[in-house]
Every structure is written in structure tokens, then in C-alpha cells.
Amino acid sequence: MTSRFDPKDHLIVALDFPDARQALDLVDSLGDACQWFKVGLELYFAAGNRLIEDLRNRGFDVFLDLKLHDIPNTVASAVRTATAAGASLLTIHACGGAAMMTAAAQAATAPGSPRLLAVTVLTSMDSVELAGIGIPDTPAVQALRLAKLAHSCGIDGMVCSPEEVATLRSELGQDALLVIPGIRPAGAALNDQKRVATPESAMAAGASMLVVGRPITRAASPIRAARAILDEITAGAPTT
Numbered sequence: 053m054t055s056r057f058d059p060k061d062h063l064i065v066a067l068d069f070p071d072a073r074q075a076l077d078l079v080d081s082l083g084d085a086c087q088w089f090k091v092g093l094e095l096y097f098a099a100g101n102r103l104i105e106d107l108r109n110r111g112f113d114v115f116l117d118l119k120l121h122d123i124p125n126t127v128a129s130a131v132r133t134a135t136a137a138g139a140s141l142l143t144i145h146a147c148g149g150a151a152m153m154t155a156a157a158q159a160a161t162a163p164g165s166p167r168l169l170a171v172t173v174l175t176s177m178d179s180v181e182l183a184g185i186g187i188p189d190t191p192a193v194q195a196l197r198l199a200k201l202a203h204s205c206g207i208d209g210m211v212c213s214p215e216e217v218a219t220l221r222s223e224l225g226q227d228a229l230l231v232i233p234g235i236r237p238a239g240a241a242l243n244d245q246k247r248v249a250t251p252e253s254a255m256a257a258g259a260s261m262l263v264v265g266r267p268i269t270r271a272a273s274p275i276r277a278a279r280a281i282l283d284e285i286t287a288g289a290p291t292t
């Protein structure tokens with residue numbers, strides 16, 4: 053039996069707020085339109101595991117975007133303690149290398165562990181910024197290199213920009229979990245994002261899930277913005 057496509061399973065709203073009250077006000081304003089919420093560094097430092105528990109108690113799924121990057125032992129230990137928070141997804145930085153990612157993957161085999169996502173090249177970076185940190189390749193080349201490395205280390209999925217998603221999908225196969233920020237509806241402000249695409253084109257290129265922050269959270273009507281993006285997700289999703 054095939055399960056019915058529901059665009060809510062493919063949209064993660066980034067709760068980039070300085071405190072729990074503002075984050076939960078936004079969540080409340082969306083009603084039941086969205087199922088997944090991302091807690092990043094700003095909100096986690098302010099609200100911690102209690103907010104994750106609160107979101108879970110309301111029936112939502114949580115993506116904890118802490119982008120862990122340290123020596124293997126420290127990252128593996130952090131993955132173990134992060135498991136207690138109850139998030140379903142957790143990020144590490146792929147540029148931490150193979151030993152770090154392998155240790156993280158092993159730590160995430162315990163029951164109740166989140167699925168791990170390796171961040172390849174931040175969507176705010178272009179070739180000039182990569183050159184500035186000593187990487188002469190394009191973001192596309194670097195993202196594919198890091199995604200393959202993460203895959204070989206047993207990491208569940210990858211974060212990349214919409215510009216790389218088609219290549220990663222074809223190289224890593226249908227089972228790879230490709231989670232894509234840098235999403236901007238046509239005409240939306242780019243803010244600090246450099247490698248972007250619309251929700252519809254990111255889905256058509258093979259994205260598993262889209263991460264959207266400001267185009268929803270800073271919209272005059274967050275729920276209207278979220279519904280428009282959900283419609284685009286449906287329009288871009290493969291029909292088979």
C-alpha cells in the first residue's frame with residue numbers, strides 16, 4: 053500500500069526567535085497547517101530542551117539544528133545527550149570529517165536517537181566565500197564531496213542547497229534524506245542566503261524536506277505564507 057502524499061511532511065518551519073514565547077506564538081498562529089519545526093542555536097540557547105518537549109507534547113516533530121562540529125568523542129557524546137531532548141532530526145557539520153561523522157553515526161544507533169543530517173556547504177556561502185576559507189572548488193563540487201563522505205560514514209541524510217539537490221539525489225539514490233534550506237518563493241527577499249530556489253523547483257529537483265524560516269515567520273500573515281508554500285510543495289512533488 054502506498055501512503056498518500058501530504059505536503060506537511062515535507063515542510064520544516066525554522067523557529068529563529070530569541071525566546072520560547074515568540075516561537076510558540078508563531079507556532080500557534082499556524083494552527084495545524086505545519087507539522088515540523090526547527091529549533092536552531094538562537095532558540096535552543098534561550099529555551100533548551102523544555103521547548104522541544106513542549107513542541108513534542110503538542111504533537112509536533114522537531115528538527116534540532118545544532119550543527120555539531122568538534123572532535124569525534126565530543127560530538128558522539130553530544131549526540132547521546134541530545135537524544136534525551138526528543139528531537140527527530142539533528143545536524144552535524146560534514147566538514148568535521150570522517151572520524152567525527154562515523155562516531156556520531158555510531159552514537160545515534162541507541163534507541164530513541166534522532167536521525168542525523170550532515171550539513172555540506174552552508175546555503176549562505178558562494179564560491180568566493182569558499183575560496184576565503186581555502187576551498188578552491190565550487191559549492192556544488194564541495195557539497196557533493198561532503199555528501200558522499202557523510203553517506204559512506206552512515207549518516208542518514210544531508211543538508212544542501214537547492215542548487216545541489218538534483219545531483220545529490222542522482223548520486224546517493226532515492227533513500228537519501230535531503231533536507232533543503234535556502235528556499236525562497238518567487239520575489240521573496242534573499243536575506244543572507246546565496247544559493248536559493250523556489251519551493252516548487254526544490255521539490256521537483258528531488259528534495260525530501262524543505263526548511264523555511266523568514267518567508268513564513270516574518271510574513272505579514274505566516275499562515276497564508278505557509279499555505280502558499282505547501283501548495284508549491286505539492287506542485288513540485290514527483291507524481292509517482
Ligand SMILES: O=c1ccn([C@@H]2O[C@H](COP(=O)(O)O)[C@@H](O)[C@H]2O)c(=O)[nH]1
Binds near residue numbers: 092233264266267
Ligand atoms: O546551509 C544551511 C543550513 C541551515 N540553515 C538554516 O535554515 C534556516 C533558513 O532560514 P531562512 O529564514 O529561510 O533563510 C535557518 O534557520 C538556518 O540556520 C540554512 O539556512 N542553511
